[in-house]
Amino acid sequence: MSAPQLLAGKNILVTGVTMDSSIGFAIARCAQEYGARVLISNFGQALRITRRIAKRLPEEPPVLELDVTDPEHLAGLPDVLREHLGDDARLDGVVHSIAYGNPETLLGGKFLDGPWEDVARAIEVSAYSLKALTVACRPLLGDGSSVVGLTFDASVAWPVYDWMGVAKAGLESTSRYLARDLGADGIRVNLVSAGPLRTLAAKAIPGFEDLETMWKTRAPLGWDNADTQPTARAVCALLSDLFPATTGEIVHVDGGFHAMGA
Numbered sequence: 231m232s233a234p235q236l237l238a239g240k241n242i243l244v245t246g247v248t249m250d251s252s253i254g255f256a257i258a259r260c261a262q263e264y265g266a267r268v269l270i271s272n273f274g275q276a277l278r279i280t281r282r283i284a285k286r287l288p289e290e291p292p293v294l295e296l297d298v299t300d301p302e303h304l305a306g307l308p309d310v311l312r313e314h315l316g317d318d319a320r321l322d323g324v325v326h327s328i329a330y331g332n333p334e335t336l337l338g339g340k341f342l343d344g345p346w347e348d349v350a351r352a353i354e355v356s357a358y359s360l361k362a363l364t365v366a367c368r369p370l371l372g373d374g375s376s377v378v379g380l381t382f383d384a385s386v387a388w389p390v391y392d393w394m395g396v397a398k399a400g401l402e403s404t405s406r407y408l409a410r411d412l413g414a415d416g417i418r419v420n421l422v423s424a425g426p427l428r429t430l431a432a433k434a435i436p437g438f439e440d441l442e443t444m445w446k447t448r449a450p451l452g453w454d455n456a457d458t459q460p461t462a463r464a465v466c467a468l469l470s471d472l473f474p475a476t477t478g479e480i481v482h483v484d485g486g487f488h489a490m491g492a
Contacts, residue, residue, distance in 0.1 A: 236264040237261055237264040245325060256461065259287055272296070277295055320375070323375065325469070326360050333434045341393060360408065374474070375416070375417045379401060381402055384396075384398040422461060424461040426453075449484065450489075451485040460483050
């Protein structure tokens with residue numbers, strides 16, 4: 231059975247695509263299968279990997295160089311998008327799949343010792359960048375456009391996650407304020423909170439296995455930490471027209487773990 235064309239005719243930018251095991255890659259593939267025209271981005275040394283990985287998608291998409299902490303990259307983003315989409319084209323969806331926290335200083339039980347310089351960087355890359363990216367794309371966004379980011383439930387304190395948990399809390403709050411300020415323009419802003427997935431970023435977290443083991447016994451629907459498809463499909467649903475009145479929301483894709491007390 232072919233995939234439903236939920237995103238037919240839509241232009242979608244997926245940021246932070248690196249390895250083919252990444253959530254961003256799964257979202258880009260799912261969006262293409264649902265009929266979207268997709269652009270992906272990365273920067274620095276990872277850009278070369280992204281260009282190679284892009285060939286593994288159903289249709290090789292344009293790969294943009296975009297550092298969401300670089301003011302020049304952000305200022306030039308609308309023109310770069312127009313080069314690929316056309317001068318009169320709009321951007322129907324933006325996916326924020328970007329996060330970073332120094333695993334040597336901020337994760338794995340180092341909360342009390344985390345230095346401000348590294349904390350500030352984690353918050354800038356993982357939370358503030360949602361606002362920076364959305365504002366940069368705003369000239370191409372319009373009524374019905376959707377911004378979707380990825381979080382890991384920041385309502386509680388997790389083992390080993392430490393300052394990344396704080397950064398994700400900032401991301402979640404940022405998404406709500408963006409939803410407030412962009413709602414008048416018909417722009418929706420939502421997040422998907424996924425359970426632990428075996429991505430390259432997750433493997434860099436010291437003690438990540440401690441998080442994974444919790445899902446084995448407490449997720450009512452079970453949880454496959456190697457399957458990025460449920461998360462990708464949820465993101466694509468939020469990018470589509472199926473949720474025209476939903477904004478400022480966090481959709482959990484975690485096998486139901488978040489709803490269980492013990």
